[in-house]
Amino acid sequence: MNNLYKNIDFIYGNVVYWGKKEGIVLNLSYLRYFVTLAHVRHYTRAAEQLCITQPSLSHAIVQMEKELGIPLFEKNGRNTTLTRYGEEFLTCAEHTLSTLDTGMESLRRSARGAGLIRLGILRMLGIEYIPRLAAEFLQENPHRDIQFAFHTGDTQHLLDELEAGKHDLAFCSRPAPRRGLTAVPVQKQKLVLITPKNHSLACRDRIDLSETVSYPQIFFAKSSGIRGVVEQMYEQIGAKPEISYETEEDEVIAGLVAHGFGIAIVPYMDFLLKLNVKILPISYPDCQRELFLVHDDRVFLPPVANDFREFVLSRCRENSKEA
Structure with missing residues (x-):
């Protein structure tokens, strides 16, 4: 008997499918009628509270008992009390309705524009x-x-997790076309060369990229979107740099440069000013990195996340007009 009430298989419309082997089908409204009657313990008052007729309530309970194959209520004078089976079933029914109501309220909140916005971001954008x-x-x-x-x-x-449904939106480098994601540019970052302060290039005020080829360099790892940007810059001048180290994080690259492990091309960040590095603008070729707001059109975007996306894009339009 206990196994009959432990798990609901699924709910469709106003019907609860309960117990795969038993094949029990319960009307969801009837389940609410049962819980109300179990607490009120009087058919007339329970029907009034439910805004239905007493015969409709009686019919619902009879249908439930017929479907379950056991009595849920018994007469006790003028009142109605639960049988031991009814008391056992009440706990499960209340839990089921509570879970369902919580889920429905969460969906209503989301439809009203409330809820959680899950962002995947490059670490530097979180500053x-x-x-x-x-x-x-x-x-x-x-x-x-x-x-x-x-x-x-x-x-x-970030893009892998976006496709896996773990993020609503991602702020990162341009995704490859094969991913089929929608990407809108939202920010540009100037790229600079950083060297140790005692490096032979540190005496310069700016640098041509071709002048960096002969020096050991610290590159972003291949999983980083900026790696492709830097490689394209070197392809543009027909050169291939000597890569001594690779890592994912901007801060780690800057730290390695500061301690003499090589030179590097990185996005300009204010924290570079605090390190023992020389920051050199690159005169040629033009060195900019574009960052994108990415989402998956194939997946439903919650209203609140879509509102934030539109908000970000409106800010970008405003900034472009001012520029």
């Missing part, structure tokens, strides 16, 4: 760019129950 956008979005929507989840990684990792 200022993304926090500023998220804070401004929350300030413009003070009455909506909105939360953010921030996850960092390199471009390849």
Whole structure:
């Protein structure tokens, strides 16, 4: 008997499918009628509370008992009490309705524009760019129950997780066309060369990329979106640099340069000013990295995440006009 009530297989429309082997089918409204009657313990008062007729309530309970094959209620004077089977079933029915109601309320909140926005971001964007956008979005929507989840990684990792449904939106380098993702440019970053302060190139004010080829370099790992950008720059001048070390993080590359492991091309970041490195603008070729807001059109984007996406794009349009 216990196994009959432990698990619901699924709910479709107003019908609960309960117990694969037993093949039990219960009307969801009847389940609510049962819980109400179990607490009120009086058919007339329970029917009034449910805004239905007493015969309709009686019919519903009879149908449930017939489907389950056991009595749920018994008479006790003018009142109605639960049988021991009814008491056992009540716990499961209340849990089922509570779970269902919680899920329905969560969906209603999402439809009203509330909920969680799951962002995958490059770590460097988490220093200022993304926090500023998220804070401004929350300030413009003070009455909506909105939360953010921030996850960092390199471009390849972020895109893999976006396709796996772990993020709603990703801020990273351009995805490969084969992924079939939608990407809109939202920011440009100037790339610079950094060298140890005692390096032979450190006396320069700016540098042509061709002048860096003969020096050992620290490159971003292949999983990083910026790796392809730097490689294209060297292809543009028909050169191939000597790669001594590879790593994923901007901060690690800068630290290695500061301690004499080589030179590197990185996005300009204010924290570079605090390190023992020389920052050199690159005169040729033009060195910029474009960052994108990426989402998957094949997957439903929650309303609140779509609103944030539109908010970011509107900010980009405003900034382009000012420029």
